[in-house]
Amino acid sequence: RVNRGDFMNALEEVTPAFGVAKEELEQVVQNGIIHHGPVVDEILRSGELFVDQVRTSTRTPLVSVLLHGPPGSGKTALAATIAQASQFPFMKLLTPDSMVGFSEAQKVATIAKVFQDSYKSPLSVIVVDNLERLLDFTPIGPRFSNSVLQTLMVLLARRPPKGRRLLILATSSLRPVLTDLGLSETFDAELRVPPITSLRALGTVLKEVALFPSDEERRHAISMLAQAGFGDTEDEETSRLNVGIKKLLSMIEMARQEPEATAERLTNALMGLGM
Ligand code: ATP
Numbered sequence: 643r644v645n646r647g648d649f650m651n652a653l654e655e656v657t658p659a660f661g662v663a664k665e666e667l668e669q670v671v672q673n674g675i676i677h678h679g680p681v682v683d684e685i686l687r688s689g690e691l692f693v694d695q696v697r698t699s700t701r702t703p704l705v706s707v708l709l710h711g712p713p714g715s716g717k718t719a720l721a722a723t724i725a726q727a728s729q730f731p732f733m734k735l736l737t738p739d740s741m742v743g744f745s746e747a748q749k750v751a752t753i754a755k756v757f758q759d760s761y762k763s764p765l766s767v768i769v770v771d772n773l774e775r776l777l778d779f780t781p782i783g784p785r786f787s788n789s790v791l792q793t794l795m796v797l798l799a800r801r802p803p804k805g806r807r808l809l810i811l812a813t814s815s816l817r818p819v820l821t822d823l824g825l826s827e828t829f830d831a832e833l834r835v836p837p838i839t840s841l842r843a844l845g846t847v848l849k850e851v852a853l854f855p856s857d858e859e860r861r862h863a864i865s866m867l868a869q870a871g872f873g874d875t876e877d878e879e880t881s882r883l884n885v886g887i888k889k890l891l892s893m894i895e896m897a898r899q900e901p902e903a904t905a906e907r908l909t910n911a912l913m914g915l916g917m
Pocket residue numbers: 670671672673674675676677678682712713714715716717718719720772813815887888891
């Protein structure tokens with residue numbers, strides 16, 4: 643028999659998790675989203691469409707999307723932004739960062755619990771962050787946790803119970819590995835998150851974070867970079883400039899520490915000469 647106490651417990655079981663999950667999502671977008679190129683809006687727009695699809699389509703109670711791209715390109719922040727914007731009653735970030743020191747069994751249990759909890763909500767979004775780290779993947783061997791892999795394979799493909807809808811946003815820097823592991827086929831769609839490869843995009847970031855006190859100084863820095871061979875090309879393959887937004891933002895903060903030689907510092911960092 644279900645009594646009032648059970649009912650209250652059930653409510654409590656679901657609600658307190660929300661606040662925490664929300665903070666987790668906010669935390670990974672700490673530095674905001676800089677619209678450094680059309681691709682950023684395209685990714686966010688696609689994300690919005692997947693959110694709408696889950697919300698409105700009765701035919702697709704489960705939609706899973708893989709955001710992939712080189713390290714530091716902004717995958718986690720974008721996935722979290724899309725998740726947050728959904729305002730679904732259940733939003734959760736599943737990240738290896740919160741499972742440091744967990745045994746395989748503990749990881750499996752944690753992952754399964756998050757999915758179980760999501761099935762209690764009519765609309766849910768789960769960000770499964772950094773799949774390869776969640777899987778303890780190491781290229782040497784190669785090795786990975788088979789039990790975590792099996793768990794993810796099942797949960798990524800399992801339809802939520804009747805009347806429940808779930809959006810899964812996963813991130814990875816090692817897309818080819820996911821294919822080898824047979825995990826990429828489980829996704830309904832993929833969004834590629836590219837690095838920054840054009841001086842124009844770089845200029846937008848520099849402006850946004852106000853690294854230089856004036857437009858003139860910023861332009862001077864950009865022309866310095868152009869002279870250093872970071873010619874303007876949108877082509878990711880041939881561009882000498884190739885940096886993830888995460889790395890770029892930290893290079894910028896380091897360069898900021900030296901007001902006398904900010905442009906030089908940044909150029910050196912981007913040339914891989916270190917600081
Ligand atoms: P990793 O490969 O290490 O997992 P990542 O690709 O997940 O890295 P994030 O952890 O999302 O990268 O780091 C991106 C950082 O850059 C965040 O702090 C975010 O706030 C900031 N940022 C600024 N502009 C953007 C943008 N357009 N897209 C994504 N992140 C952005």
